[in-house]
Amino acid sequence: MLQIHNSLTNRKELFQPIVSGEIRLYVCGMTVYDYCHIGHARVMVVFDLVVRYLRHLGFKVIYVRNITDIDDKIIHRAAQNGETIGALTQRFTSAMQEDALALGVLPPDQEPRATDSIPLIQSMIEKLITSGYAYQAPNGDVYYDVSRFTHYGRLSGKQIADLRAGARVEVMEAKDDPLDFVLWKTAKPEEPAWDSPWGAGRPGWHIECSAMSTAALGNHFDIHGGGADLQFPHHENEIAQSEAATGEPFVNVWMHNGFVRVDDEKMSKSLGNFFTVREVLKHYSAEVLRFFIVASQYRSPLQYSNQNLDAARAALTRLYTALHGIPRAAPQASDFTTRFQAAMDDDFNTPEALAVCFDLAREINRARNEDAHHAAVLAGELRYLGGLLGLLQGDPDQFLHSTGTLSVGSALRDEDIETAIADRKAARKAKDFAASDRIRDELKRQGVVLEDRPGGTTTWRRE
RNA sequence: GGCUGAGUGGCAGAGUGGUCAUGCAGCAGCCUGCAAAGCUGUGGACGUCGGUUCGAUUCCGGCCUCAGCCUCCA
Numbered sequence: 001m002l003q004i005h006n007s008l009t010n011r012k013e014l015f016q017p018i019v020s021g022e023i024r025l026y027v028c029g030m031t032v033y034d035y036c037h038i039g040h041a042r043v044m045v046v047f048d049l050v051v052r053y054l055r056h057l058g059f060k061v062i063y064v065r066n067i068t069d070i071d072d073k074i075i076h077r078a079a080q081n082g083e084t085i086g087a088l089t090q091r092f093t094s095a096m097q098e099d100a101l102a103l104g105v106l107p108p109d110q111e112p113r114a115t116d117s118i119p120l121i122q123s124m125i126e127k128l129i130t131s132g133y134a135y136q137a138p139n140g141d142v143y144y145d146v147s148r149f150t151h152y153g154r155l156s157g158k159q160i161a162d163l164r165a166g167a168r169v170e171v172m173e174a175k176d177d178p179l180d181f182v183l184w185k186t187a188k189p190e191e192p193a194w195d196s197p198w199g200a201g202r203p204g205w206h207i208e209c210s211a212m213s214t215a216a217l218g219n220h221f222d223i224h225g226g227g228a229d230l231q232f233p234h235h236e237n238e239i240a241q242s243e244a245a246t247g248e249p250f251v252n253v254w255m256h257n258g259f260v261r262v263d264d265e266k267m268s269k270s271l272g273n274f275f276t277v278r279e280v281l282k283h284y285s286a287e288v289l290r291f292f293i294v295a296s297q298y299r300s301p302l303q304y305s306n307q308n309l310d311a312a313r314a315a316l317t318r319l320y321t322a323l324h325g326i327p328r329a330a331p332q333a334s335d336f337t338t339r340f341q342a343a344m345d346d347d348f349n350t351p352e353a354l355a356v357c358f359d360l361a362r363e364i365n366r367a368r369n370e371d372a373h374h375a376a377v378l379a380g381e382l383r384y385l386g387g388l389l390g391l392l393q394g395d396p397d398q399f400l401h402s403t404g405t406l407s408v409g410s411a412l413r414d415e416d417i418e419t420a421i422a423d424r425k426a427a428r429k430a431k432d433f434a435a436s437d438r439i440r441d442e443l444k445r446q447g448v449v450l451e452d453r454p455g456g457t458t459t460w461r462r463e
Numbered sequence: 464g465g466c467u468g469a470g471u472g473g474c475a476g477a478g479u480g481g482u483c484a485u486g487c488a489g490c491a492g493c494c495u496g497c498a499a500a501g502c503u504g505u506g507g508a509c510g511u512c513g514g515u516u517c518g519a520u521u522c523c524g525g526c527c528u529c530a531g532c533c534u535c536c537a
Contacts, residue, residue: 010467028537036537043537073535156532162465163533205535227537231467234536257537258468264529268536295486296476301469301530311475315486321500343477351477355485365501433496440498451500459500 002057004223005299005347007231007254008155012347017222018252023059024217025051026251028209028226028234029111031068032092033077036099037274038289038304039227039260039267045290045390046257046298046348047225048105052388053344064216065108066209067093069115070202075191085192089115099277102286104390110216114208118194121203121211124245125183125196133244137174140186140199144206146179149240155254156232181237183207206237210245213238219246225255228299229266257298267304275304285402287391288313294350294389315358317400317461319386322361323379324396324459326368331380336360340385350389357385357392369454400461403447411462412446421450421458 002015017023027047030040047065054061068074069089078088100107114121125142128134133149136142146152146160153159163179182204187193193200203211213224219242226235235254242250259266262273280289283306292312296302336356343352360382367375386392401414420439427435440450443460451459 030537031535039537041537046537071535157466158533159465228468228531229536232532233534259531259537261530266531266536270536299468300476303475308475311487314488315475318486324500349477351475351485355477358485362502368501428496431496437497444499449499452495452498453500454494461500 002345003347004253004255006252007256008251010157013253015253017059018220021058021060023054023061023223024221025054025061025063025223025225026209026213026217026221027063027065027108027224028230029065029067030092030096031071031073032089032096033071033074034092034269035276035278036096037260037267037269037276038280039274040096041099041103041277041289042260042293042298042302043225043227043257044100044105045103045293047255048103049294049350049389050223050225050255050348051106052390053348056388062110062217063108064110064112064213066212067096067111067113068205068208069093069113070192071205095278102281103277103290104286104393112212112216114203114212117208117212117215118203120215121207122184122194122196124207124211124214124241125198125203127245128183128241131244133240134183135176136198137176139174140201141174141182142184142198143175143180144183144237144241144244145176146181146240147177149244151243152179152240153236155236155239158232158236181206181233183241206234207241209234210238210241210250214242214246214250219248219250221251223253223255224251225257228256228258231256255298258296258301260302260304262304264303280309284309284313287394287399288316290390291316294391295354297347297349297351299347315354316391319357319361319382319392320394320396320399321461322364323382323392324400325453326364326372326379327376328383329373329376329380331384332377334378334381336363336378336381337385340388344388353385353389357382360385400459403462412443412448417443417448417460421460424450425456425458 003012004015005012027043030036051061051063070085074085074089078085081088125134128144129136129142134142134144153163160179184196184198184201185204186199186201191202193202213221224235239250261267265271265273267274288309292309293302295312295315336359340353340356343349343356346352360378364375364378364382367378383392420443424436424439427439443450447462449461449463451461453459
């Protein structure tokens, strides 16, 4: 029985879909004005694996992840670069999709863009004004009246009074209350704008997610996810807007993933301590990066460091070594699958699920010389379970022959290695172990490790 | 100041009221020409002070430390 930690109640809860057998899921995606960093990668990987697992359980999942392609930062960055907003957002949307693909993140079922959703957004704002939840200020901006929404603060565990007391919100004359947030921003000259009943302008950030999610998934849907930094105010505001506009409950389960940290601090643009996905992929393979993310539970902080990526690579090498040299056989669900599912059912406990994979790998290693068929079936199971995490789908030989950490400099070509191995084989046959060891040492020096197998064959891997 | 969350062996990282996490690293044995890989065995931990309990790393309370949110942020 699947349990998910719900940020709304701050507890693990038994998951019950609204419509039996079907799950509607919305995740806040990227604002496309720069390359994705590892924090963005984590959101994509985490919810990808949530979707994969839910589908494995037999649910029909409708997964929507939006693209924010209009906001202040985009406008500023485009101006800075001297390019159009459309060119900028198109460029970084493509970059984001490339990064996702590299990380083995399956595309969402729908990927709506804010700028394609203006009519939806306007109609929601219209409803909020009509029902008295929003007002147009003298400066033309339209604001949401937070005091009208009685449940405001429920998701983030905040009291309106406390928020006011500790308000660090910029004082804006136009607002009735500093906590009110903007739904429609009047355009300044030079800024992109859409016509509206409230004058030319553009949507505020929060409203787009309310409009796009309810349009795609209905007024009331199952799961809404995103990074923990979106819990307040973004998600809080989404609830306020959506529930006020539709008169229905918005979302049953809120999921928030933890931050990626660098030196015990949150990785973020403002701190400048971020690593982009494409930067990291120059040094580590995408599967290693993905393993690194999966090796922590999604709500825990994730400590980014080369040391931890190296550890991820070593661990992944062990799994691929177990699969190496074993023919593919159809998987059978055994006790390992039961344990794996129990782990995943417990709020997607991927570290525990990986532990099961390692136990399975040991079992394969035990069986491989005793009972080849059994080993093959277990290997099939390991591959299947790994697939639920988006791992272990590659060819073991290929993984072991690649460095995993993509080393720079003069790497030996595969053919050179094969030639050296043939030379060494001849030397061994002639019992010239000094020559044999010389070849092995030289390869080792260049980062290639040899492994002599029973039967006289030699396999190799890069370290 | 308000509100969250966290402190586990050399490192990473799960979990549990009393018997094994898991991976890397260490040690010993088997295997090997020697290695590597693998297998077997093994040492090593639960921030701190109290409380509850036959028994707490696990429950409760205080304290210390760290991170996050309260402003754009995945």
